[in-house]
Amino acid sequence: MPEATTSIDYVMEKASGPHFSGLRIDGPTSSPPASSATAPSVADVNAPKQPFVIGVSGGTASGKTTVCDMIIQQLHDHRVVLVNQDSFYRGLTPEESERVHEYNFDHPDCIKTLKSGQPYQVPIYDFKKHRRCSDSFRLVNASDVIILEGILVFHDQRVRSLMNMKIFVDTDADVRLARRIRRDTVERGRDLDSVLEQYAKFVKPAFDDFVLPSKKYADVIIPRGGDNHVAIDLIVQHIHTKLGQHDLCKIYPNVYVIQSTFQIRGMHTLIRDRGISKHDFVFYSDRLIRLVVEHGLGHLPFTEKQVVTPTGSMYTGVDFCKKLCGVSIVRSGESMENALRACCKGIKIGKILIHRDGDNGKQLIYEKLPNDISERHVLLLDPVLATGNSANQAIQLLIEKGVPESHIIFLNLISAPEGIHCVCKRFPSLKIVTSEIDVALNEEFRVIPGLGEFGDRYFGTDD
Numbered sequence: 003m004p005e006a007t008t009s010i011d012y013v014m015e016k017a018s019g020p021h022f023s024g025l026r027i028d029g030p031t032s033s034p035p036a037s038s039a040t041a042p043s044v045a046d047v048n049a050p051k052q053p054f055v056i057g058v059s060g061g062t063a064s065g066k067t068t069v070c071d072m073i074i075q076q077l078h079d080h081r082v083v084l085v086n087q088d089s090f091y092r093g094l095t096p097e098e099s100e101r102v103h104e105y106n107f108d109h110p111d112c113i114k115t116l117k118s119g120q121p122y123q124v125p126i127y128d129f130k131k132h133r134r135c136s137d138s139f140r141l142v143n144a145s146d147v148i149i150l151e152g153i154l155v156f157h158d159q160r161v162r163s164l165m166n167m168k169i170f171v172d173t174d175a176d177v178r179l180a181r182r183i184r185r186d187t188v189e190r191g192r193d194l195d196s197v198l199e200q201y202a203k204f205v206k207p208a209f210d211d212f213v214l215p216s217k218k219y220a221d222v223i224i225p226r227g228g229d230n231h232v233a234i235d236l237i238v239q240h241i242h243t244k245l246g247q248h249d250l251c252k253i254y255p256n257v258y259v260i261q262s263t264f265q266i267r268g269m270h271t272l273i274r275d276r277g278i279s280k281h282d283f284v285f286y287s288d289r290l291i292r293l294v295v296e297h298g299l300g301h302l303p304f305t306e307k308q309v310v311t312p313t314g315s316m317y318t319g320v321d322f323c324k325k326l327c328g329v330s331i332v333r334s335g336e337s338m339e340n341a342l343r344a345c346c347k348g349i350k351i352g353k354i355l356i357h358r359d360g361d362n363g364k365q366l367i368y369e370k371l372p373n374d375i376s377e378r379h380v381l382l383l384d385p386v387l388a389t390g391n392s393a394n395q396a397i398q399l400l401i402e403k404g405v406p407e408s409h410i411i412f413l414n415l416i417s418a419p420e421g422i423h424c425v426c427k428r429f430p431s432l433k434i435v436t437s438e439i440d441v442a443l444n445e446e447f448r449v450i451p452g453l454g455e456f457g458d459r460y461f462g463t464d465d
């Protein structure tokens with residue numbers, strides 16, 4: 003895809019015609035870094051990333067935001083970020099606010115910065131006051147997927163050229179007007195006359211002159227907006243396919259990421275927050291660990307079992323696998339032992355301590371495992387999979403003790419792609435169960451965004 007070569011600050015300003023434009027054309031930009039076109043190597047998080055950019059356009063109140071929300075929800079991927087054109091309106095002065103009906107509101111200026119891999123502070127816009135909320139920003143990272151939404155995002159060729167996929171939400175004009183009246187009067191404190199006047203004077207002409215002509219650039223047109231579930235499903239599938247090259251679960255079928263829900267995202271948000279109290283860190287880590295452990299147990303073999311219920315009927319179910327063992331990688335893996343004990347009554351738990359010895363890998367210094375470990379299925383415990391060096395050493399030890407590789411399930415809360423590659427390449431029959439896969443390791447081999455030193459935070463030695 004061609005990279006735009008010039009600043010896009012001026013983008014679509016010409017669309018404002020004789021009226022003054024609300025577009026912030028003096029907005030913050032940054033020079034693209036020297037190697038912005040390079041795809042990141044898994045080992046170099048500092049290399050600028052090339053996100054997958056989706057443009058979503060359509061007339062006012064066509065359902066753009068609704069469609070974007072549905073896509074994001076169905077993608078279940080924390081790497082997706084929504085950037086709304088609204089955030090880039092220039093704030094009106096008090097005098098301008100008096101004559102707000104003279105305004106023709108327009109366009110974003112952030113996408114180039116985001117595309118070139120730099121974090122960006124997106125302003126938050128107040129539609130009631132017609133200006134940006136002072137001191138209120140949302141930090142947007144160079145995520146893997148950026149959705150840029152707005153009525154004019156297809157207008158300028160240079161903005162379009164940044165997009166990997168363009169979606170136009172096509173909704174009947176009467177329906178849009180009815181929704182806009184309701185939205186602007188109920189949510190944005192406008193009165194009916196001003197909404198209708200603005201619509202006739204600016205919104206409809208701008209739609210005819212700029213928005214509708216840009217429909218021809220769309221790759222996908224969605225009739226009926228958010229009501230069109232088939233179209234949204236297809237788009238989500240396409241995005242999944244496009245991101246497939248990063249999808250480690252497809253490369254390694256033995257990697258399982260537990261189904262993301264807003265509960266799980268919420269818990270991750272809390273434990274990743276550096277400002278959270280120790281008590282809350284432990285509480286929400288424990289909740290997540292319990293989910294990972296339960297999910298991991300679901301991968302154990304079972305035997306069929308029949309029982310008689312109190313109604314005298316037969317119930318055909320399954321019997322748990324009895325020959326089990328937990329093995330924690332000391333020290334942070336010990337934080338997962340309670341959850342395992344709570345799920346598996348009387349489970350034996352072994353330990354492996356691996357001492358970091360310089361930069362040349364790991365040196366094992368302690369192990370205590372059940373004598374009959376070779377007959378057991380092993381749940382290997384470590385909340386963070388970073389480089390994979392410690393994990394590989396622990397797994398190698400288990401295999402040397404006679405545990406078949408396919409009898410090992412490695413449980414963790416977060417995994418770096420580097421660690422997954424490292425472990426899965428060497429031990430392809432082992433299973434990994436995790437709750438989130440992070441972006442990469444940084445130069446210090448720390449998981450990014452990560453959550454810092456898990457053991458120190460969990461056991462309170464981070465002061």
Ligand SMILES: Nc1ncnc2c1ncn2[C@@H]1O[C@H](COP(=O)(O)OP(=O)(O)O)[C@@H](O)[C@H]1O
Pocket residue numbers: 060061062063064065066067068069181182185226227228229
């Ligand atoms: N399919 C739909 N059915 C009913 N109301 C809808 C539908 N899609 C959107 N709306 C409502 O219409 C208004 C505009 O939708 P929104 O998604 O914000 O449009 P846009 O971002 O294109 O301006 C909102 O109040 C929203 O709740």
Ligand SMILES: Nc1ccn([C@@H]2O[C@H](COP(=O)(O)O)[C@@H](O)[C@H]2O)c(=O)n1
Pocket residue numbers: 061062063066088091107128129132133152153205
């Ligand atoms: N202070 C403002 C800023 C913008 N608008 C209108 O918003 C419309 C675009 O947003 P949609 O969610 O409807 O796509 C656009 O038509 C602007 O006129 C506004 O009314 N007040």
Ligand SMILES: [Mg+2]
Pocket residue numbers: 066067
């Ligand atoms: Mg919107």
